[in-house]
Amino acid sequence: MVPASLTKFSSVKIFSFMLILIYFLFSPLCFAEEPIIIADFESEDYGAWQSEGDAFGEGPAEGTLPGQMEVTGFQGQRLVNSFNGGDEATGSLTSPQFEVKRPYISFLIGGGGYEGKTCINLLSGGEVVRTAEGTNTQAGGSEQLMWDSWNVRDLQGEMVKIQIVDSRTGGWGHINVDHIIQTSIERKVVHNKQREFEFTSKYLNFPVKNGAAKRWIRLYIYGEKVREFDIRLAPSDPDFWVYLDVSEFAGKTGTLEIDRYSTQWQTGFDAVFQAETFPGQDNLYQEKRRPQFHFTSRRGWVNDTNGMVYHNGKYHLFYQHNPYGWNWGNMTWGHAVSTDLVHWEEWGDAIHPDQMGTIFSGSAVVEHDKSSSAGSEDESKCFVGINSLANEKNSSGFRTGSEEPIVAFYTSAGNNSPWSRGVPFTQSIAYSNDGGRTFTKYEGNPIIGEIAGGTRDPKVFWHDSTGRWVMVLWIENDKFSIFTSDNLINWRIQSDIKGFFECPEMFELPVDGDPSNTKWVVYGAAGDYKLGDFNGTEFTPETGKIKFQHGKNFYASQTFNNIPDSDGRRIQMGWGRGIDMPDMPFNQMILFPVSLTLHTTEQGVRMFKNPVKEISKLHNRHWDWQSQEVSTGENPLSDVSGELFRIKAVLEPRGADKVEFVIRGTPVTYDVSSEQLTCLGSSAPVSLKNGKLTLEILADRMSIEIFAQNGRYYMPIGADLTENPKSLELCSEGGNAFVESMDVYTLKSIWTSE
Structure with missing residues (x-):
């Protein structure tokens, strides 16, 4: 039996130990000194900063500049953006002197990734003592800014300057910078961070966020690089997940590497996981x-x-x-x-x-x-x-x-x-x-x-x-x-x-x-x-x-x-x-x-081009009409409803000025006088043959494909029909038209077994 006094003493010791542990674990966060803002670039001009050349303009940019991809990741309304006049412009921007008072200088940075040419420098005594460049050198990169930091403990108490440089012309010849601060906590992009996996499942799953900065991922198997790709890893909540099939490496150990990793990410690279399925597979x-x-x-x-x-x-x-x-x-x-x-x-x-x-x-x-x-x-x-x-x-x-x-x-x-x-x-x-x-x-x-x-x-x-x-x-x-x-x-x-x-x-x-x-x-x-x-x-x-x-x-x-x-x-x-x-x-x-x-x-x-005959495998419900007049204001398809359609029709406009199918709210129109077949801004010069217009139309969730006059004319059209009514109309305008024959099919999905 344990004496009550000893139990009480042990409990106190344990409680005290836990408090001390929490203090040491979290004191950097709880007791960190407030950041010192060096520059947030929210003014219309650069104030005491000295600008040279033409790259940086008269003052901070209000986000994206003309001709530039969308710039994201900056704070507030403005940032330093040297894309003024495009990538051919060059120049520099230098701060007044300030005293180093915190262990880190942190900043948001993006743009060109060219060392010494599209960069931010820390100057001490006129010499570059720290430097960082943007993130991009290849076409198709992202204009998103990300945190980076310099450890400046050894410079505390010294007077220094910040210099932002754009001396490059050509692709990614610009630099984006915002929110330069002195901090007690490092906000950093880690280079070439690695994780090791023993491959026992089919997939490595990656979270993706559209608009996030592109990062390069590399997979090594026993030191040999077998995959390399860029990906917009989600720093927090992903838009969706993608996968890398690693089944060919089953039983082997692989090293996954990312070129740049932000310590501010909540998910990203650390969220990559191995499984036999991928998120979203059930849908x-x-x-x-x-x-x-x-x-x-x-x-x-x-x-x-x-x-x-x-x-x-x-x-x-x-x-x-x-x-x-x-x-x-x-x-x-x-x-x-x-x-x-x-x-x-x-x-x-x-x-x-x-x-x-x-x-x-x-x-x-x-x-x-x-x-x-x-x-x-x-x-x-x-x-x-x-x-x-x-x-x-x-x-x-x-x-x-x-x-x-x-x-x-x-x-x-x-x-x-x-x-x-x-x-x-x-x-x-x-x-x-x-x-x-x-x-x-x-x-x-x-x-x-x-x-x-x-x-x-x-x-x-x-x-x-x-x-x-x-x-x-x-x-x-x-x-x-x-x-x-x-x-x-x-x-x-x-x-x-x-x-x-x-x-x-x-x-x-x-x-x-x-x-x-x-x-x-x-x-x-x-x-x-x-x-x-x-x-x-x-x-x-x-x-x-x-x-x-x-x-x-x-x-x-x-x-x-x-x-x-x-x-x-x-x-x-x-x-x-x-x-x-x-x-x-x-x-x-x-x-x-x-x-x-x-x-x-x-x-x-x-x-001529016509849908392959195998489309008949998808036929579901069927309606047909033969030798029927269509009067103005009449819709012979009023009872037809569906999501996916195949329509085959031989029409005679006769007294009509226009004949029109309205497919889930989207019109496909034939104008008799101009002999034009139109849909969503596209048109084809279609002449009647023996007074007849032959049409075949395929309607899916995201497209309408039109084949006219037995396939002589082809019009593939992108159309988002997902929010539209599931209805069909056949309309005659200016007079009556005639349906020689018409077949309407709803179609089955190719992704189901029904």
């Missing part, structure tokens, strides 16, 4: 603005379609992907597959950035055992590759088993990350022997070295007549170049094509379905095309550029290679450029796949 594909029959990635930004190829019963869709943010960046090849062109399964990222650069657009082929029928090439042509020719069977040497490999061609976009700084743009290969599950980068990369500053986007296909592989590559300005190869590795330049910008595409199509009458199609990222002849080395155009689409949300499309002869279709998918998904953990979408055909018109041969 995946059901988010408010998630398109329901257009492909979008689970997380992050999507742009150009890449590497589209059919292989062993699967359509492979690769795409430009930023897995770690809502905006463009960290270009990686995302990957999804489908057996029907409608339902897609995301397989995860296929090709990751490396020391040669981020992974820009390209194409993919299936390497069949093909034999060349054209003999040796003219040795006077430029020999671009660096390896000797391989055998015709498995000529590349990539195949390791019985399955024909998928070979991907992409641009190694050097100088797009610290990992590849100073490295040029080149062309590279990765290949897969397991049906696209994993890819191996060719150890001899690059297969084509630097040609011009941004040469990119190799499109590769097999040319039957000459028995060779053909590559079309954007070089610079409006020039494509054609290369040929016997083995996918060694490439010879053959000729040029003028008139197109980036993302080349080239293929052959029959005219009016006649296999004995074909033309070759060439187009660039915008989709406008030329028709002509191709002999395996040179394209001879027979037309000028012909407009492909009339919307405002189409770019960087590609068609599938290796479609079986029994199918024979030329199937295209493009990027729904500029269709933003606000407040979502993903952004942008891929347009619905279309089948391309050539048909003779009164203006010559033209390319």
Whole structure:
């Protein structure tokens, strides 16, 4: 039995010990001296500060300056911002002398990250004794200011000055500074902070805050860098979470590193955690603005379609992907597959950035055992590759088993990350022997070295007549170049094509379905095309550029290679450029796949585009009308309600001035007198054929795609319909119109099993 006096004594001792412990743990916070403000820059001028040059203007800036990205993270209404006149302006700003009275001088800083050129300096006796620069050197960075501090204990009692310097011109040639204070507590950005993980789960999860400063994350496995990307880590409450799939490193120990870490963050780098799932996975594909029959990635930004190829019963869709943010960046090849062109399964990222650069657009082929029928090439042509020719069977040497490999061609976009700084743009290969599950980068990369500053986007296909592989590559300005190869590795330049910008595409199509009458199609990222002849080395155009689409949300499309002869279709998918998904953990979408055909018109041969027939797999409820007059003020679709629609109609305006579908509150209007089809500011010059207007319209949550006159005219339109009524209208204005036939379908989501 313990004596009561001893129990009381022990309790007192324990209580006293706890008080002492709390004091030592928290006294820096509780008893810290009040900060001394050196400058908060809230006045209209700089007061006693001396300004030289033209970079800093007449006084502190009220936030963002003309031509500048949005500046955030400063306190109050004003800050020092040397973007006056843009990045070409230079100058300095120097404070009066003051006495160092606290252990730290802290400040908010952003802008250019160039040591000694875009910086803040502490001067003692005219010499720089402390310095710090901004955070950015690469395009696409953030203008957010972050805390930094100098430890000045050894300078306490001395008289010093602050000098803010902008001596750089060109990109990020400016500096942002605010709220310079003397403090007892360090407010600091820690450089190259690390955390160690033993990988036992599938994902590393990262919190993201749109608008936060970009930070560089690096992952090392046993000292070897395997990933590097920028991310807007959330300093407090995240907008959403993204993930890095680390399943390939299972059982290994990895070191995660961040280039700059703020001691003021509440979450950020310290919140990264490992798990078999990612936050938000339980609501995946059901988010408010998630398109329901257009492909979008689970997380992050999507742009150009890449590497589209059919292989062993699967359509492979690769795409430009930023897995770690809502905006463009960290270009990686995302990957999804489908057996029907409608339902897609995301397989995860296929090709990751490396020391040669981020992974820009390209194409993919299936390497069949093909034999060349054209003999040796003219040795006077430029020999671009660096390896000797391989055998015709498995000529590349990539195949390791019985399955024909998928070979991907992409641009190694050097100088797009610290990992590849100073490295040029080149062309590279990765290949897969397991049906696209994993890819191996060719150890001899690059297969084509630097040609011009941004040469990119190799499109590769097999040319039957000459028995060779053909590559079309954007070089610079409006020039494509054609290369040929016997083995996918060694490439010879053959000729040029003028008139197109980036993302080349080239293929052959029959005219009016006649296999004995074909033309070759060439187009660039915008989709406008030329028709002509191709002999395996040179394209001879027979037309000028012909407009492909009339919307405002189409770019960087590609068609599938290796479609079986029994199918024979030329199937295209493009990027729904500029269709933003606000407040979502993903952004942008891929347009619905279309089948391309050539048909003779009164203006010559033209390319038509129509939704692939597989869309019928999504049909749900169905309404149809035949031979019905539509009077002014009448709406035959008044009983139709739904979220997702496919509409097919053959209309005769007859006495009407206008005929209009109103799709969930958004009008699609045909004006008879001007022969213009319009929707949300886009228009197409559509003439009636035998007095008839044929329309097919696909309406998803975030888009309306319009196909007129059996696909001759195509209008992809971004439209946020999520808050709109779930109604349809067909209206006639100025007179009665006539419905020859009309079918309306509500559509099922591709993300559900129903």
